[in-house]
Amino acid sequence: MSYRWNWGIIFEQPYLSWLLQGLGVTVALSCLAWAIALPLGTLVGSLRTGPYRAIRLLCAWYVQAFRNVPLIVQMFLWFFVFPEVVPKAVGFFLKRQLPIPEFTMGCLCLALYTSARIAEIIRSGLEAAGNGPRNAALASGMTYYQAYRYVLLPMSFRLTMPPLTSEFLAIFKNSSVALTIGVLELTAQSHQVESFTFQGFEAFTAATVLYALISWACLGIAGAVNRQLSNAGGLGTEVAIK
Amino acid sequence: MIKIDGVCKWYGSHQVLTECSASIARGEVVVVCGPSGSGKSTLIKCINGLESFQRGDIVVDQESIKSPKTKIYKLRSRVGMVFQSFELYPHLTCIENITLAPQKVLKRSRDESIDRAKTLLKQVGLSAHGAKYPSQLSGGQQQRVAIARSLAMDPLVMLFDEPTSALDPEMINEVLDVMVDLARSGMTMVVVTHEMGFAQRVGTRVLFMDAGVIVEDRACSEFFDRPESDRARAFLSSIVRR
Amino acid sequence: MSSFDLSVITQNIPWLWAGMQLTILLTLLAVAGGIIVGVILALCRLSPWWALSAAAKLYVNLFRSIPLVLAVFWFYFLVPIVTGHPVGPFYSVLIAFVFFEGAYFAEIVRSGIQGVRRGQLSAALSTGLSHVQALRYVVMPQAIRNMYPVLVTRSIIIFQDTSLAFVVGLTDFLTSANIVANREGRPVEIYCFVAVVYFLLCYAAEAGLNLSKRRVAR
Numbered sequence: 164m165s166y167r168w169n170w171g172i173i174f175e176q177p178y179l180s181w182l183l184q185g186l187g188v189t190v191a192l193s194c195l196a197w198a199i200a201l202p203l204g205t206l207v208g209s210l211r212t213g214p215y216r217a218i219r220l221l222c223a224w225y226v227q228a229f230r231n232v233p234l235i236v237q238m239f240l241w242f243f244v245f246p247e248v249v250p251k252a253v254g255f256f257l258k259r260q261l262p263i264p265e266f267t268m269g270c271l272c273l274a275l276y277t278s279a280r281i282a283e284i285i286r287s288g289l290e291a292a293g294n295g296p297r298n299a300a301l302a303s304g305m306t307y308y309q310a311y312r313y314v315l316l317p318m319s320f321r322l323t324m325p326p327l328t329s330e331f332l333a334i335f336k337n338s339s340v341a342l343t344i345g346v347l348e349l350t351a352q353s354h355q356v357e358s359f360t361f362q363g364f365e366a367f368t369a370a371t372v373l374y375a376l377i378s379w380a381c382l383g384i385a386g387a388v389n390r391q392l393s394n395a396g397g398l399g400t401e402v403a404i405k
Numbered sequence: 406m407i408k409i410d411g412v413c414k415w416y417g418s419h420q421v422l423t424e425c426s427a428s429i430a431r432g433e434v435v436v437v438c439g440p441s442g443s444g445k446s447t448l449i450k451c452i453n454g455l456e457s458f459q460r461g462d463i464v465v466d467q468e469s470i471k472s473p474k475t476k477i478y479k480l481r482s483r484v485g486m487v488f489q490s491f492e493l494y495p496h497l498t499c500i501e502n503i504t505l506a507p508q509k510v511l512k513r514s515r516d517e518s519i520d521r522a523k524t525l526l527k528q529v530g531l532s533a534h535g536a537k538y539p540s541q542l543s544g545g546q547q548q549r550v551a552i553a554r555s556l557a558m559d560p561l562v563m564l565f566d567e568p569t570s571a572l573d574p575e576m577i578n579e580v581l582d583v584m585v586d587l588a589r590s591g592m593t594m595v596v597v598t599h600e601m602g603f604a605q606r607v608g609t610r611v612l613f614m615d616a617g618v619i620v621e622d623r624a625c626s627e628f629f630d631r632p633e634s635d636r637a638r639a640f641l642s643s644i645v646r647r
Numbered sequence: 648m649s650s651f652d653l654s655v656i657t658q659n660i661p662w663l664w665a666g667m668q669l670t671i672l673l674t675l676l677a678v679a680g681g682i683i684v685g686v687i688l689a690l691c692r693l694s695p696w697w698a699l700s701a702a703a704k705l706y707v708n709l710f711r712s713i714p715l716v717l718a719v720f721w722f723y724f725l726v727p728i729v730t731g732h733p734v735g736p737f738y739s740v741l742i743a744f745v746f747f748e749g750a751y752f753a754e755i756v757r758s759g760i761q762g763v764r765r766g767q768l769s770a771a772l773s774t775g776l777s778h779v780q781a782l783r784y785v786v787m788p789q790a791i792r793n794m795y796p797v798l799v800t801r802s803i804i805i806f807q808d809t810s811l812a813f814v815v816g817l818t819d820f821l822t823s824a825n826i827v828a829n830r831e832g833r834p835v836e837i838y839c840f841v842a843v844v845y846f847l848l849c850y851a852a853e854a855g856l857n858l859s860k861r862r863v864a865r
């Protein structure tokens with residue numbers, strides 16, 4: 164094994180700024196996609212347990228469609244296929260006029276993919292909360308919207324903090340798939356550093372450490388949120404009585 | 406106040422309610438009893454529309470449940486319900502549990518709702534526990550909070566669905582005492598229960614149900630002294646033996 | 648853009664089928680290897696030796712915090728250096744998957760074993776079974792029953808994830824399709840076809856899993 168170590172390379176320009184830009188793109192892409200995915204997923208997950216059968220079915224298919232196709236294929240569909248099948252003017256806009264098209268389409272794709280997974284998590288939380296609170300809320304004269312808004316969703320979020328946390332971690336990892344449509348995020352930048360310098364160890368180690376730091380930071384945030392929630396009447400065993 | 410008229414309900418091909426009819430006047434305390442699976446809970450959940458039914462009608466305070474003009478949410482806000490397993494919202498304190506629906510459904514101010522909640526908590530003997538979460542209370546205390554929560558809506562009638570059957574024996578009386586006080590204050594009540602002592606103390610009428618049919622509908626004293634049907638006699642002797 | 652032309656798919660079926668065979672082979676080997684690595688890691692984590700347990704924990708947490716694409720790049724770069732000669736994309740991708748998925752399988756196996764109540768082991772030991780017998784006949788059958796739906800779900804995810812081998816040019820199903828799409832200039836038909844194939848296969852696998860779960864529950 165002959166390898167010339169050069170740890171200094173990752174602190175030299177332009178490689179350092181490549182890696183930092185990559186980190187910035189990864190964080191921006193993930194957070195933006197999460198900001199879309201969380202409300203959308205919550206909506207779809209809620210409608211899946213709602214009173215209308217047709218909408219329940221529709222939402223079930225929404226989830227199935229996004230879950231059963233690999234993310235990279237979805238990226239290709241949004242980036243290469245979608246602009247071709249929409250009306251010509253829209254397609255032209257997407258291909259020619261949209262600023263940073265890779266990032267925009269990658270973000271959209273990641274957001275929709277994640278929203279389907281969040282919908283499943285929210286649904287399982289709503290099911291775990293059970294019919295009792297739903298009946299209690301409706302019996303007090305709340306509309307379905309009020310019952311979900313004030314009672315069922317707050318319960319569901321508390322019950323599903325652990326899977327929501329791992330989904331939040333996953334979105335940072337999944338954002339790397341956007342490199343296949345040309346988004347220069349962290350993994351892509353580390354790969355580029357490797358191609359230019361042949362210092363793969365150093366480049367990939369830098370990326371690995373940065374991803375680990377992101378994970379670590381997310382777990383810290385999630386832990387703090389969770390503590391906050393459990394101070395405010397955490398849901399333990401009292402959900403199931405007897 | 407409530408008129409139940411020929412209500413029939415099926416789950417698929419299985420009939421759970423057959424031609425149920427009864428009427429309940431203002432200030433009455435009607436005890437619904439019968440063997441488990443006889444349709445008692447289903448019947449009272451029909452009264453506030455938590456369960457639907459295929460045939461017949463129920464009129465609450467001159468409004469038909471089946472009429473498309475009736476706003477079911479409005480109707481529910483005037484009918485209180487207490488559940489077997491309390492169904493307090495675990496993420497809210499007792500005060501918040503009690504004030505949620507008055508604020509969101511009746512649009513009362515926060516201060517007014519809190520004042521009312523404090524009065525009600527005092528009424529059920531739990532003044533000191535307003536800031537606690539449901540998980541910090543015993544079952545009997547939780548059920549009393551649940552009663553206060555229903556009363557906060559100033560209901561015309563209160564429905565109780567086996568309010569003591571999820572409680573440990575030593576806690577049953579504290580809940581029954583609250584209910585007796587409520588009955589003596591003139592509240593109209595429909596109570597599904599096996600507590601025959603409660604029925605004898607404050608009940609005005611008994612509906613005895615078996616296999617989805619209202620078998621007897623009689624004044625309390627008559628029912629306990631001279632039950633007409635064999636089924637009621639068998640049921641009463643099995644209760645007494647316990 | 649002219650209308651949808653299915654002949655571009657039918658003409659290239661042999662080529663696409665070869666890609667799918669590689670995808671299936673890669674999935675099967677990755678699942679098998681990943682389970683072996685996962686079981687070893689899980690046993691390390693549950694072992695009484697502090698250092699072993701900590702090392703396994705570090706391994707699992709590290710791999711679970713990086714994206715699969717990065718792991719593929721890592722191993723594509725590392726394997727030739729370690730072995731001293733080029734091995735081609737298939738083996739480096741396979742090794743990447745085995746080590747990467749091993750971390751996920753380790754967590755599945757660990758929670759499967761820990762999900763069996765302690766009382767079960769005590770009960771088995773109290774009837775005179777040896778420790779090994781108790782694990783073999785009482786704990787493991789229950790643990791496997793706990794684990795198997797999650798194992799199958801993870802395998803479906805791996806089947807989808809093998810498409811990421813695209814980044815190092817391994818001619819799996821997606822990469823083959825990509826080559827066809829570029830050669831024929833018909834990305835719409837080809838990528839839609841790829842999506843439909845993945846959807847149907849994953850949907851069928853999940854439906855099969857749900858069916859068998861219901862049978863086990865009975």
